[in-house]
Amino acid sequence: MPYKASINPTADQKALRNIARIKTLRAAIEKHAVRGNTEKVAELQAEHDRRMEDVQALKAELDAL
């Protein structure tokens, strides 16, 4: 079953997506680490870190309110 995507998403949609994708990436990284797929792990880790930075930036904005 395909899921509905967002075209030019709002900030809220991006935030929800970041959190969900981080969870997925952690599961995928764990799977590929067990399999020894170091190249795939590195690629997924880079996306994970980028999304974490986005989430941290949003948190910083909220903390500054």
Add this chain to the structure above:
Amino acid sequence: MAAGDVVFFDQWLADVQEALHDHEAGSFNLGLITNAVTPSATTSDPRWGAGGGTNLSTSQVTPGGNYSSGGPSIANPTVTLTGGAGVWDADDVAIAQNASNPATARWGIIYNAGNNRCVGFVDLGGVIDLSAGDFSVTWNASGIESLNQAA
């Protein structure tokens, strides 16, 4: 249909059982096409190129700016088992605004860049001018699609 709706081609249901797609190790792109055609689940053997029943690449937008022929990669595909379902997900797709970007994108075609077999399509909701602003497709928080046991 509405903006953001994702539909998988019926042909994909057979292709995936013939191991014609590896949704994690494979390379997938999002090719943009105009409103010259209207894709549907029943589109006959859709391909991004010759060799099948429907060559959707013939309706591709005019490449230029930050859009190269074939469309951007759908990077970092992942397959995870979540709550009893096999979930396919990937990084989101973004194309930065550029005056030379295509101006007539209507549908996004998800296809396997390794064999040009199409997976599905995204409804952009209307004709989008990528020269007028940034463009992005953000997949659902639940992923692109999931497969589970029928009830």
